[in-house]
Amino acid sequence: MGLPKAHRLKNWREYRAVYEQGIRRYSPHLTLIALACEEQINAVSTPKTKFGISISKKVSKKAVVRNLIKRQLKGVIRTKLPEISPGWKIVIVVKPQAIECKYERFLRELEQLLKQAKIINGY
Numbered sequence: 001m002g003l004p005k006a007h008r009l010k011n012w013r014e015y016r017a018v019y020e021q022g023i024r025r026y027s028p029h030l031t032l033i034a035l036a037c038e039e040q041i042n043a044v045s046t047p048k049t050k051f052g053i054s055i056s057k058k059v060s061k062k063a064v065v066r067n068l069i070k071r072q073l074k075g076v077i078r079t080k081l082p083e084i085s086p087g088w089k090i091v092i093v094v095k096p097q098a099i100e101c102k103y104e105r106f107l108r109e110l111e112q113l114l115k116q117a118k119i120i121n122g123y
Contacts, residue, residue, distance in 0.1 A: 002074050007081065009052035009089060018052070018091045025116045029098035029105070032113040033091045046086040049119075051077050055094040069094055069101075076107045083120050090119070 002008075009015055022035035037047050053073050055066050073092060092110070101109075114120045 003051060003077060006048045007050055007077075009050045009091065014050065014089060015052055015054075015091060018089050022089070022091070023117060025113045027109040027113055029095050029101050030109050030113060031093040031095065032110070032117060033093065034117050034119060035089045037087045037089060049081075049084050049086055049088040049090065052089075052091045053094070054091055059094055059096050060099055065099065069098060072101075072103050072106055073110070075103065076110050079107070080111065080114065080120070084114065085119055085121055088119055 009018070018033050018035045022033040025032045025034075053070050055069060057066075059069065060066055073094070077092075098106075111120070
């Protein structure tokens with residue numbers, strides 16, 4: 001089960017804006033790039049936080065392995081969604097060393113990156 005449609009980055013323009021203007025936080029296996037939405041300031045209702053996952057063939061030539069990592073990351077994101085502040089666009093870039101990672105490791109690293117970027121409520 002993937003992320004709800006409201007929480008996905010959908011087109012290349014959104015990814016490009018995040019890559020160009022976003023803040024970066026690094027861990028051994030992941031890179032988090034986050035951009036606060038402009039709509040958050042002007043809108044009456046708060047926009048939802050949107051996520052995108054970028055994983056290249058450098059991580060693994062096998063699509064099965066890349067898709068497994070993406071599914072694990074989507075599961076981690078789903079568990080953290082209630083804690084995350086609304087109004088962010090976030091891209092998670094997977095590094096080649098992530099091939100040996102398990103779900104629990106992704107959970108810890110992503111939580112640490114979100115705290116460093118001050119995206120989780122209360123930090």
